[in-house]
Amino acid sequence: MSAALRRHGWSYLFVLPTFSLFVVFTLLPVAQGLVLSLQDARVTGGSFIGLANFATLADDPVFRQALGNTVLYATVVVAAQVTLALVVASLIQPLGAKSRVFYRALFYLPLVNSAILVAIVWRWIFNPNPFGLANATLGVVGLGPFLWIGSSDQALLAVILSAVLTIPGGGVVLYSAAMGSLPRELYEAADLEGAGPFAKWRHITVPLLRPTTLYLVVVYTILAFQIFERVYIMTNGGGPNNATITIVQLIYSTAFQFGRYGLASAMAVVLFVMAMVVAIAQFRSLRTDVEY
Amino acid sequence: MERDVIISRRRFLGSLAAVGVVVACGQTAAPSPSASGSASAAPATAKPVSIEWWRRNYTPGSQNAETVASDAAVKGWKERNPNFTITIQGGPFGPETDQKFDIAILQQKAGPDVFHTTGGDVLKYAAAGQLSEPPLTDAERRDFNPSALQATTYKGKVVAYPLWIVPWFEYINLDLFKEAGVTPPKDGNWTYDEFFAAAKKLTIKRSNGKQAYGFAHANDEFAFMLIDGGRPYDKDVKTWTFNSADAVSGLEKWVALAQAKVMPPDFLTLNPNDAQARFLSGDIAILQRPSAMINVLNADKNWEFGKNWDIANFPRAKGDQTAWGGVGFIAVREQQDADKKAAAHQFAKYLTGPDIGPDLKKQTPPVEYWLAPAGRTSAAGIYGDYHPAKAKVAKMGAFTYVLPNVSTWSEIDQKYMRPARDAALEGKKTPKQALDEVTPAAQRLLDEANK
Numbered sequence: 001m002s003a004a005l006r007r008h009g010w011s012y013l014f015v016l017p018t019f020s021l022f023v024v025f026t027l028l029p030v031a032q033g034l035v036l037s038l039q040d041a042r043v044t045g046g047s048f049i050g051l052a053n054f055a056t057l058a059d060d061p062v063f064r065q066a067l068g069n070t071v072l073y074a075t076v077v078v079a080a081q082v083t084l085a086l087v088v089a090s091l092i093q094p095l096g097a098k099s100r101v102f103y104r105a106l107f108y109l110p111l112v113n114s115a116i117l118v119a120i121v122w123r124w125i126f127n128p129n130p131f132g133l134a135n136a137t138l139g140v141v142g143l144g145p146f147l148w149i150g151s152s153d154q155a156l157l158a159v160i161l162s163a164v165l166t167i168p169g170g171g172v173v174l175y176s177a178a179m180g181s182l183p184r185e186l187y188e189a190a191d192l193e194g195a196g197p198f199a200k201w202r203h204i205t206v207p208l209l210r211p212t213t214l215y216l217v218v219v220y221t222i223l224a225f226q227i228f229e230r231v232y233i234m235t236n237g238g239g240p241n242n243a244t245i246t247i248v249q250l251i252y253s254t255a256f257q258f259g260r261y262g263l264a265s266a267m268a269v270v271l272f273v274m275a276m277v278v279a280i281a282q283f284r285s286l287r288t289d290v291e292y
Numbered sequence: 293m294e295r296d297v298i299i300s301r302r303r304f305l306g307s308l309a310a311v312g313v314v315v316a317c318g319q320t321a322a323p324s325p326s327a328s329g330s331a332s333a334a335p336a337t338a339k340p341v342s343i344e345w346w347r348r349n350y351t352p353g354s355q356n357a358e359t360v361a362s363d364a365a366v367k368g369w370k371e372r373n374p375n376f377t378i379t380i381q382g383g384p385f386g387p388e389t390d391q392k393f394d395i396a397i398l399q400q401k402a403g404p405d406v407f408h409t410t411g412g413d414v415l416k417y418a419a420a421g422q423l424s425e426p427p428l429t430d431a432e433r434r435d436f437n438p439s440a441l442q443a444t445t446y447k448g449k450v451v452a453y454p455l456w457i458v459p460w461f462e463y464i465n466l467d468l469f470k471e472a473g474v475t476p477p478k479d480g481n482w483t484y485d486e487f488f489a490a491a492k493k494l495t496i497k498r499s500n501g502k503q504a505y506g507f508a509h510a511n512d513e514f515a516f517m518l519i520d521g522g523r524p525y526d527k528d529v530k531t532w533t534f535n536s537a538d539a540v541s542g543l544e545k546w547v548a549l550a551q552a553k554v555m556p557p558d559f560l561t562l563n564p565n566d567a568q569a570r571f572l573s574g575d576i577a578i579l580q581r582p583s584a585m586i587n588v589l590n591a592d593k594n595w596e597f598g599k600n601w602d603i604a605n606f607p608r609a610k611g612d613q614t615a616w617g618g619v620g621f622i623a624v625r626e627q628q629d630a631d632k633k634a635a636a637h638q639f640a641k642y643l644t645g646p647d648i649g650p651d652l653k654k655q656t657p658p659v660e661y662w663l664a665p666a667g668r669t670s671a672a673g674i675y676g677d678y679h680p681a682k683a684k685v686a687k688m689g690a691f692t693y694v695l696p697n698v699s700t701w702s703e704i705d706q707k708y709m710r711p712a713r714d715a716a717l718e719g720k721k722t723p724k725q726a727l728d729e730v731t732p733a734a735q736r737l738l739d740e741a742n743k
Contacts (some may be wrong), residue, residue, distance in 0.1 A: 042400045044420045062707055128557035130503060150558040152718055188738040234509070238706075240560040256387040258703040259394075259416070 010176025020224070030272070037269045041262035053266035063267065065242055066224040070271075073160055073246065074224035082216050090201060092172070093179045104176055108169035120234035122162035123149065126234065134158075149235050152243035158231055159244050168277040171216050178212040179205060214286040218279045224273050228252065247271050341635040342377040346396075346404035348389055350382025357587055357663055358382075359512050362653070364659035368651035371644055376635060397422050397625060405636040406643075409452065409623050411442040411443060415699040415741075416444035417623065421657035423594065424624040424633055432668075439694040443619045444570065446697075452623035453644040455669030456581045457616040459692040460489075462511050462604040463589070468504055472496050480604035484519060484545055487578075487607035491554040502575065506554035510567035510578040513616040514709065516546035518693055521611030529696045529741060532631060532734040534709070535727035538611065543716055543723035545609065550717040560714050580606070582618075583664045588683045603681050605688065608623040617692035619667065651672035665689045700737040708733050 037053055039046035057063045092103045110118075125133040128150035135145040148158040182205065191199050206213075228248040231237065237253065238245040247267055255264035345366070347357040359382070366378045381404070383389030393413070396403025398420050409417070417423050421640065428450060433441065440454035462480075469476050472494045478484065491506030498504050509515075514524075514534075522539025525532060533539065549555055556562070556570065568588065571579040572595070579585075586603075589595040606615045622643050624636040642648055649671060652659040662675040665686050676686035695701070713724040721729070 043394045043416070062711075080382055145557070149561055150562075152714065152720070155561075234562055236561050240713075240718060241720065242711045252387075253706060256391060257706065258700070260703075 013210040015239045015262035033265045033268050033272075035201065036262050037263045039265075041263070042259050046262055049262070051262050054270075056263060059265055059268065060095070062242060062245065063247075063250060066245045066247045067270075069156055070225060070227065070246045070248075071242060071274075072156070073163070073227055074221055076160050077163045077224045077227075078217060078220045081171060081220050082213060083166045084164075085175050086206070086213070088167060088172045089175030090205065091180060092102065092176055100176065104173050105194065107172045109166050111169045115229045116233060118166070119158055119162075119230045122158075122230065126158040149239065149244075152239065152241035155235050155239035155243040159227075159234055159239075162230060162234065163224075163227075168220070174212055174216060175209060178209055182208050194222070214282060217282050217286065221278055221282065222275050223269055225278075297447055306579060308687055309605075328418065340375045340377070341631050342379070343381050343405040343632055343635050343639060344381060344403070345639070346383075346393065347380045348383060348385050348408055348409035350380050351390075352382070353377070357584070357660075359662065360659055361661050364652045364655055365643060365661060367655065368648060369639060371651070372642075372647075373638075376639070380637065401627075404625055405632050406622060406624050406625070406640050408455070409496075409621050411619060411621075411695065412701055414444055414452050414621055415446055415547050415697050416625065417625075418449075418451040419699070422626050423451040424626045425449055425451060426624070427637060432641075433741075434697075435668045435670050437667050437669070437689060437694075442617045443694050443697045444621055452621040453640050455473040455620040455622050455644050456662060456664035456666050457617055457689045457692055457694060458584075458664040459606075459618055459688040460515055460580055460582050461606055461615055461616045461685065462689060463554075463571060463579045463581060463585060464602050465571065465577050465600065466598075467576065467600045467603055468494055468574065470502075471498065472577070476602060477604045480602070481605060481613075482607050484607045484609040488545075488548065488552070488554075491549060491578060492552055495552075495554045498574070504574065505556045507549060507578045507580070508555055508559060508562060508563040508567050508570060508576045510562055511560065512564060513580070514713070515580065515606055515614075515616035516549075517542040517617060518583055519545055519609040519611060520606065520615045523693070525698070525738065526697060530738070531699065532731055532738050534726070534734065535731045540724045540727055541610070543713065543727060544714075547719070549717050551719070560717065578604075583682070583685050585683070586679060587663070597679070597681050603684055605730065609626070613691045615688055615692045617689075617694045619694050620664070644668060646670040651676075656738065698738060698741045700741040704734045704737050 024173075037047070038048060038050060040049045040052070079172045088107065092100050095103065124131075128135065128145065128147045129132075130136060130139070130145060131134040132148065134284050136146060136148070148152050149155045186204050186208075186250035187200055190204060195203070226248050227246050231239070231249050233251075235244045237249055238239070251271075252266045253263045254260045254267065295584035345362070347358060347362050349356060349363050351359050353359075362380050366380065368740050369378065372378065383392055390413070393403070393409070395417075395544045396527055397407075397417055401422065408412065414423070423446075428436075433450070436454050437457060439648065440457055441450060444450055444452045444454055464476055466476060467492075474490045474493045477490075482490070487507075494504065496508035512613050517534060517539045520538040522534060522536055522542045524534045545637060550559070556575065558566075562570070567576070568581065568585055570576050571581075571585075572588075572592065588596070589601055595601050605613060606613075622640045624640050624649075644666070645668060652661040653674065660678045662671075662678070665675045665688070666672045672686060672689065698704070710731045712721070712730045715721040715724040716723045
């Protein structure tokens, strides 16, 4: 037994309850999902079919559409949300302590709202009728009316806009907290050299926030890949002509409405691999040795 | 040698992100194999017995129609059979409750002794050997609507009791008809051309400034594709035929409504609740919905039958008068306990038979049991007695097209038919092109269901 184990062995006891829950409720289900993806699993049972489910997915135009929609949604929404969080946090940072706390709370509070309620509100905002808020507002300046969620050409745009136009409170709080702990010496040095506010933000703040940015990009990407309730509520689960169908929406339909658990699990595996590949790519491109 | 580990914020955030990736994709529910059971009913028993009835949309203490009727049904049955104890379990309409049924019946082989179910589920449970075959006499068989009985037949055997046939028809806002100067259809009958002309005239800016639309539906049926005689399957339910010339011309008639802009702009995403709300707020002149909405209108003091609302048949075109319809069933779960099974069958017969309607009507206050026309001729009359609108609906069973039970229908419907219909209605594809494109996938799923 190594010295480290002798010294810290007892501490594993404290980790054990949480680790057990993680294994039982996270790792095992993921493993079971992997097994199911290799089966023709239905409610009544299933048999091993190898990679046939993945071949079915490759040939399925609806899955390809869901994949494309999910990637497009994630790309636009993650880029927009991370940028928005950074900009809003940067605008809050120079304010006084009380104001910073107020704005952090202000931007974070909407997160406690039910995602379903939020989606219902967005459904009303992008309703194609004149009573839809977007059409009513744009109508004032002579634009529209637009069909929004009522059209296969605009429904995905409406869903994306609903996410982009929501200030990501969690990101704002994280960035704001991270900015608060950045070393002041660097800014003082920059001041001495005559750097302006934008130059300091661009060359000091943003680079030093890369660990936070990496975390947010990875987490927001995973969340974006899992987009479901917005699509389900705003566009009745796929929109006109499947225009807004996403992978998780299709997993839900395939498992719980069509009873094809094996196929749905194969989709979940594809999503898992996508999330992992993207996360690894993000780790590689955004990692930094900056310590402060 | 020992080394203290310092976790920097960067590493901590990185670790969090890595854990996020691991938990990103969970599994879907895991099914387990199930065994088949035999299918026969034991003779009825008079000794005390307790059974469990599972009913969708039953919420203890609420005043929704399903809850009120279910409680009254148990009361009615207890008066006839004091030795029976019946417990009702509910759950909202939707996949959560469907899954609860599936897990109980297919995996745990437990749960309800008797339960309400719908088309696809009947076949699913029958295929798993979990339904006990109803012990019907020849007279009882003849008493059921043949297409409803056909819809509950699995491999030549009737596996559940048809409860009711639910037709989709037109609710009409008489105030809007009057405002637009349109005469309502005489005796509720109209041709497609008359219907189309009315819908166009009814699409108006109302005197209160609100835009009204001539027609709306709730995206849960394909009635227009039946209008010229098109049907989803051939008689044997072996071949997909919803790309026939008749089905295509039916879809063309539907497309014409979209092109004429007589439907609200969000018609492709209208769900039943929204559609109903829009009718109630006076935005829709003609709404295609099933019979449950009659009670909603009756409960609303702003709506008075014959004064500002009425019902009409689905319009007629090249084909015979028709309507889109679904069937509700009562099923008895296969189980070892012969007494419970026999009691469940007795109760199921009561729930679908001619006695329950009058029993509940005699209660104080009287309760309407039938939420749609009964699937049995001997039980059908009372539905029409409840309300003049229901009297009209009661006559629709004769021409309602009951969608045959195909276990893969929901997949055909949601994954292929609705997008194809949407593409046609949006003008992105011709009706023929849209329906032809669906056919290979629909036929494959039909073949799979027939295996």
